[in-house]
Amino acid sequence: MASDRTRVSPRGLTLLAATAVVGLVLAIHGWSAHNSSRLPGPLAGSGPASTTPAAGRHSAAPSPPRASASPSAGPLLRSQPFAQYAFRVWPGVPGATAKSAMTGLSISVRKRGNGLLVTAGLAGQAARQPKFYPGGTDVYVVEATMGDDSGNTDYNLGDDGLVVTSAAGRILQ
């Protein structure tokens, strides 16, 4: 049956209203869970990252040195909902997926004493202060979806994060 619809039928109106209610319920759920679904690390909260000069992008000023508290061991990485999106970048050579996940990011890791000195920031922008993770053994980059990466640009850093874990696999916070 073909129709040239310019008005909403009662059935259509009911379906739209039901969808609006379902959407509202999902939005309430999303709002209540948005803090728990936020990814860890110093990368979330930044704008689009690119290693190429892009219009309208400003360089972030380097963070002032600060005395941060020593990271403490948190939950197991594998118990976190974002574990499936975590790709190890240190030690060893990052795999192809990890390299893709690092698009638009600049991550350097150095071993110091019994821990790791990690510098993470946006590629093409001023480097942030390195942070020391006592007892750190592994570094992971978290990227929930690769679909926001193009070339050297990551359009959405809201789904990126960085995690350092201990030998036991616990997240150092």
Place this chain on the structure above:
Amino acid sequence: MTADAATAGERLVADWSPTAGRVLLGLVLAWFGYHELVQPALWTGYVPVLSSTSAAAVVLVLAHGWLLLVLAVALVAGIVPRLAAAAAALLLLQIVITLTATAGLSDLTLRDVGVLGLAVCLTGRGTQRLTV
């Protein structure tokens, strides 16, 4: 193949291709709308101007996701499809402009230009099949 059969085939394609385009565009909007609603924190990086860690950015993502979901159902079910397609075209135009302004042209941006083109096409098609 006879001329009649060819004409019937052309008519079939002409009748149903807008419906297929409408449903497929609706599925795209539904996918993004659902994910923006259930995990808004992962999408706040796309919000221009605002910090992605701000509550305002989360609220905007939720509102955007809600609108996408309603438009998706309108498109899939064929409820005022031309109006829904026009609204989707406006949303997609805003996305294309924002992505281009923040990080320049890329394969991602141009893919969205293609989806925008589909939405624009659907605004011009009056007769629709499979409507509620």
